[in-house]
Amino acid sequence: MERVIGIDLGTTNSCVAVMEGDAPVVVPNRGGYKTTPSIVAVTEAGKRLVGHIAKRQAITNAENTVYAAKRLIGRKWSSPQVKNTLLASAFTIIEGPHGDVRIKLREKTFSVPEISSMVLQEMKVIAEDYLGGPVSKAVVTVPAYFNDNQRQATKDAGQIAGLDVIRIINEPTAASLAYGFGKGFDRTIVVYDLGGGTFDVSVLEIGSHGVFKVIATTGDTFLGGEDFDGRVIDWLVKGFHEEHGIDLRQDRMALQRLRDAAEKAKCELSSVVETEINLPFIISTGRNEALHLQRTLTRQVLEELTADLVARTIQITQQALQEAKLQIDEIDETILVGGMTRMPAVQRSVGKLFGKDPGKGVHPDEVVALGAAIQGAALVEERHEMVLLDVTPHDLGIMTVGSHFEELIPQNTTVPTSRAKIFTTSRDNQTAVKILVMQGESQKADENELLGEFVLTGLKPAPKGQVEIEVTFAINTDGIVSVSAKDMETGKAQSIQVTATSGLTTDEIKSMMQNAQEYMVERRTDEAFETERQRAESLMSEVESMFPIVERVVGASDFGRDALAKARSVVERARQAVQRKDTGAVREQVDMLERTIRMFRGVVSRGT
Amino acid sequence: MSADQRHPSKPPRGRAPLDTLDKLDSLRPSSMPPELGELDFSWDDDMTAQGNRPIRPLLSPLELDLDLDEGDRPTAIPEIPMELFVARAMAQVDAEELEQVPPSSTPPSSNPSLTGPPTMPQGRSAARSIEAYGPLPTFRTSNSPDLSLLRRPPAPLSSQLDPLALDISEMDQNHPDTYLTPTEPPEQAASFKSTVAPTDDDPERHTEADALSVITLPPDEDSSRPTMKDRYAMGDFSGALEIAEGLLSSDPSDLDAQRYATSCRDVLTQMYLSRLGGLDQVISVVLAAEELRWLNLDHRAGFLLSLVDGVSTIEELLDISGMTRLDALRILATLREQRAILLSTR
Numbered sequence: 001m002e003r004v005i006g007i008d009l010g011t012t013n014s015c016v017a018v019m020e021g022d023a024p025v026v027v028p029n030r031g032g033y034k035t036t037p038s039i040v041a042v043t044e045a046g047k048r049l050v051g052h053i054a055k056r057q058a059i060t061n062a063e064n065t066v067y068a069a070k071r072l073i074g075r076k077w078s079s080p081q082v083k084n085t086l087l088a089s090a091f092t093i094i095e096g097p098h099g100d101v102r103i104k105l106r107e108k109t110f111s112v113p114e115i116s117s118m119v120l121q122e123m124k125v126i127a128e129d130y131l132g133g134p135v136s137k138a139v140v141t142v143p144a145y146f147n148d149n150q151r152q153a154t155k156d157a158g159q160i161a162g163l164d165v166i167r168i169i170n171e172p173t174a175a176s177l178a179y180g181f182g183k184g185f186d187r188t189i190v191v192y193d194l195g196g197g198t199f200d201v202s203v204l205e206i207g208s209h210g211v212f213k214v215i216a217t218t219g220d221t222f223l224g225g226e227d228f229d230g231r232v233i234d235w236l237v238k239g240f241h242e243e244h245g246i247d248l249r250q251d252r253m254a255l256q257r258l259r260d261a262a263e264k265a266k267c268e269l270s271s272v273v274e275t276e277i278n279l280p281f282i283i284s285t286g287r288n289e290a291l292h293l294q295r296t297l298t299r300q301v302l303e304e305l306t307a308d309l310v311a312r313t314i315q316i317t318q319q320a321l322q323e324a325k326l327q328i329d330e331i332d333e334t335i336l337v338g339g340m341t342r343m344p345a346v347q348r349s350v351g352k353l354f355g356k357d358p359g360k361g362v363h364p365d366e367v368v369a370l371g372a373a374i375q376g377a378a379l380v381e382e383r384h385e386m387v388l389l390d391v392t393p394h395d396l397g398i399m400t401v402g403s404h405f406e407e408l409i410p411q412n413t414t415v416p417t418s419r420a421k422i423f424t425t426s427r428d429n430q431t432a433v434k435i436l437v438m439q440g441e442s443q444k445a446d447e448n449e450l451l452g453e454f455v456l457t458g459l460k461p462a463p464k465g466q467v468e469i470e471v472t473f474a475i476n477t478d479g480i481v482s483v484s485a486k487d488m489e490t491g492k493a494q495s496i497q498v499t500a501t502s503g504l505t506t507d508e509i510k511s512m513m514q515n516a517q518e519y520m521v522e523r524r525t526d527e528a529f530e531t532e533r534q535r536a537e538s539l540m541s542e543v544e545s546m547f548p549i550v551e552r553v554v555g556a557s558d559f560g561r562d563a564l565a566k567a568r569s570v571v572e573r574a575r576q577a578v579q580r581k582d583t584g585a586v587r588e589q590v591d592m593l594e595r596t597i598r599m600f601r602g603v604v605s606r607g608t
Numbered sequence: 609m610s611a612d613q614r615h616p617s618k619p620p621r622g623r624a625p626l627d628t629l630d631k632l633d634s635l636r637p638s639s640m641p642p643e644l645g646e647l648d649f650s651w652d653d654d655m656t657a658q659g660n661r662p663i664r665p666l667l668s669p670l671e672l673d674l675d676l677d678e679g680d681r682p683t684a685i686p687e688i689p690m691e692l693f694v695a696r697a698m699a700q701v702d703a704e705e706l707e708q709v710p711p712s713s714t715p716p717s718s719n720p721s722l723t724g725p726p727t728m729p730q731g732r733s734a735a736r737s738i739e740a741y742g743p744l745p746t747f748r749t750s751n752s753p754d755l756s757l758l759r760r761p762p763a764p765l766s767s768q769l770d771p772l773a774l775d776i777s778e779m780d781q782n783h784p785d786t787y788l789t790p791t792e793p794p795e796q797a798a799s800f801k802s803t804v805a806p807t808d809d810d811p812e813r814h815t816e817a818d819a820l821s822v823i824t825l826p827p828d829e830d831s832s833r834p835t836m837k838d839r840y841a842m843g844d845f846s847g848a849l850e851i852a853e854g855l856l857s858s859d860p861s862d863l864d865a866q867r868y869a870t871s872c873r874d875v876l877t878q879m880y881l882s883r884l885g886g887l888d889q890v891i892s893v894v895l896a897a898e899e900l901r902w903l904n905l906d907h908r909a910g911f912l913l914s915l916v917d918g919v920s921t922i923e924e925l926l927d928i929s930g931m932t933r934l935d936a937l938r939i940l941a942t943l944r945e946q947r948a949i950l951l952s953t954r
């Protein structure tokens with residue numbers, strides 16, 4: 001059966017997992033890391049970089065490095081989130097043709113799902129390398145607060161990457177799954193997720209039959225590990241300035257090194273109490289010498305530097321409890337998600353708030369991907385006890401007269417679901433009605449988010465209140481909403497599916513898929529060449545190393561001279577094929593080289 | 609470019625190893641300036657003669673009066689893998705360098721701000737004067753292409769040479785960067801703006817009375833253009849590049865300078881690359897952090913070193929270096945010379 005991979009597409013890092021037998025495992029990337037930075041860059045030479053390599057040049061090539069695309073995905077150009085991200089990003093963000101967001105990298109413009117697709121493609125390749133075969137299906141996680149547009153855009157990203165995203169699930173839900181919740185007991189849990197760029201806290205009610213209700217979810221999309229790194233950088237910069245009078249921030253290379261060192265030190269301080277930061281030749285004095293930076297950072301100092309950040313997460317957690325209308329003692333478990341929760345101060349603070357140690361035992365930066373893999377396997381294997389039911393994140397309804405919001409499907413309804421309500425005309429002789437589909441919790445329509453609109457025409461003229469129209473909302477398992485309106489008398493109906501709001505048209509997605517495929521073919525071709533080249537080169541040097549012996553043994557005979565000349569020309573042809581980058585020709589010469597070696601070995605063994 | 613980077617505009621000659629001449633082909637500027645058409649680059653085509661390629665010590669380019677036999681043809685197949693061959697040849701010459709040459713006279717190829725480890729005597733003053741070199745160090749070649757070209761009287765002829773009219777074989781292969789023609793007056797070298805790496809603490813410079821003032825002046829169009837061409841013809845590509853960049857800084861649309869700059873960058877890039885053994889070499893740091901501090905590195909070299917992780921290749925490093933390929937390669941070549949990094953195949 002085809003394997004489904006689970007992908008945690010994070011703001012700062014992504015992680016991919018698969019089921020091995022009954023247990024989910026995280027697949028390490030080629031560098032051996034279990035998470036891969038969700039960073040995409042294009043080099044000066046036009047080469048695409050994804051992951052760690054992109055991260056290592058993120059500051060020196062900031063204009064052409066896209067970081068935290070997740071903050072932009074599925075959002076409208078006009079949204080406040082986009083404006084905030086605009087301020088915080090060095091790369092160029094522009095308005096797309098559909099009021100969506102586009103990103104400029106060197107000369108090319110990319111949609112946000114396209115950028116995310118590059119990360120997903122990377123995760124796909126990691127999984128394929130591990131599984132030794134193609135992968136086409138995935139479960140991808142998104143934050144619980146993601147709306148339909150954001151979910152759809154994430155699906156689009158998957159499609160562009162050549163992945164059929166069979167289900168989108170909420171990150172806290174995935175994390176709870178990985179912790180084994182949803183089997184046996186009813187529980188109320190808090191998922192505290194402090195990642196690299198965002199903080200999310202969700203209160204979940206988990207039923208024993210796999211129903212995961214997100215009762216409340218809050219957070220801060222601009223609070224995460226990066227801010228902790230920032231504090232360490234500030235501290236280093238300040239110290240250096242005091243000592244040398246030089247501002248390290250002026251120099252991008254220095255800043256890149258500071259950033260890397262700050263994060264490294266921060267992570268180390270989760271397991272040791274003191275670490276040394278050593279950056280030789282960090283900056284030029286302008287007097288023909290370079291200065292070194294060397295400082296010792298203790299866990300205690302780190303905790304002091306970041307105490308307010310941790311305090312803020314605790315505050316937000318309390319806010320989430322308030323929204324869920326729950327007391328601390330009504331929470332059965334807390335689970336920690338996100339790499340930053342490895343920091344002892346974070347664990348302490350959460351433990352203190354809830355009066356008990358948070359659940360541990362699963363790596364916090366892997367747990368979401370593990371949950372996604374579990375869900376993926378459950379979906380294809382149809383193991384019913386594992387079926388996960390997600391709930392609607394917001395109230396769904398339409399706008400009625402007086403700009404009033406009329407709810408049809410309340411928040412936290414398990415999906416799939418459908419609800420219908422009868423409405424009527426508000427004017428005499430009204431022949432058309434406009435249905436404005438909205439989501440949100442406010443009574444006032446204009447405070448909620450407009451998901452789509454359509455018009456039902458051809459109503460029979462009649463006094464107001466006489467024509468009855470049935471409006472039906474349906475949500476499928478992916479949380480995609482469709483709305484229809486039917487004239488009860490004539491049976492005339494009109495409907496929309498609230499999906500096409502990811503910001504991309506079908507044609508655009510198709511052409512982006514095409515580009516992604518072409519990129520992949522190119523990349524695989526390069527890799528194939530590289531493999532052949534390495535084989536050819538090691539064989540060439542083997543042949544060459546045998547020349548002197550063969551020469552000694554048979555060099556005097558005609559046969560020997562002939563053989564040596566032939567061997568030399570094989571080597572030369574192989575070299576030329578390598579130079580031409582002709583994979584096929586190199587492969588042929590590899591064969592020839594192997595034969596030559598066999599022949600040489602024969603000669604040598606007979607001659608000695 | 610930071611002010612602390614020094615660049616000797618007058619590099620010592622013939623110090624660095626000869627690259628294998630088989631690499632000549634790859635040393636050709638990939639984007640030669642235009643009007644290159646009539647040139648015959650086929651001198652080495654199809655010359656795949658086989659045979660031994662003796663490693664000959666050459667005393668000076670002008671003494672190259674060798675009887676070439678068939679085995680000396682440029683594309684002859686070496687008996688050992690190219691990388692190994694190059695590595696050996698380089699190691700040999702490197703060893704000689706260490707013995708024979710004052711360490712201060714860092715090869716001009718190197719980022720000049722990267723001078724030798726402080727444990728070695730610092731002979732800065734020696735660096736600028738040809739006389740100070742004493743006898744030319746021996747350098748080696750395996751076999752040489754059309755060596756007659758090297759016998760061409762350098763200055764007068766070459767000044768008329770267009771870069772396009774240059775056969776690559778006359779570029780100095782044994783020096784990564786340049787070879788100095790003995791006829792060139794030292795003053796000339798200092799008379800153009802050093803855009804790559806201004807020197808400010810070099811005693812030798814200070815004695816060159818007008819050097820410092822000229823540095824800040826816009827390039828002297830009259831003399832710098834021919835000098836650029838001369839240098840190019842001499843194989844002093846970084847020298848030529850400096851002038852070309854100087855010319856471009858005052859007139860970015862200077863086509864001539866653009867051609868020379870591009871061509872120089874290409875050749876230099878290829879030269880460094882062949883010294884380093886190719887883009888797929890994996891770099892690792894061999895010196896301990898404490899030892900590194902004793903090297904006299906600039907912050908750019910420090911930055912590159914910080915990117916070295918023992919698994920990334922040169923290519924990957926170039927991708928993330930945020931510098932031009934040429935700058936990054938130059939620094940890497942110097943780091944290698946300083947034995948700060950080690951190159952190996954994956």
Ligand SMILES: Nc1ncnc2c1ncn2[C@@H]1O[C@H](COP(=O)(O)OP(=O)(O)OP(=O)(O)O)[C@@H](O)[C@H]1O
Nearest residue numbers: 010011012013195196197198225267270338339340
């Ligand atoms: N041992 C550690 N100690 C402290 N912090 C760590 C440790 N390991 C990783 N981190 C930090 O965790 C953060 C990354 O967390 P994670 O991989 O969960 O992010 P993410 O899920 O992509 O982020 P987001 O939740 O914003 O989408 C980084 O800031 C990293 O420095």
Ligand SMILES: [Mg+2]
Nearest residue numbers: 010011195338
């Ligand atoms: Mg996360």
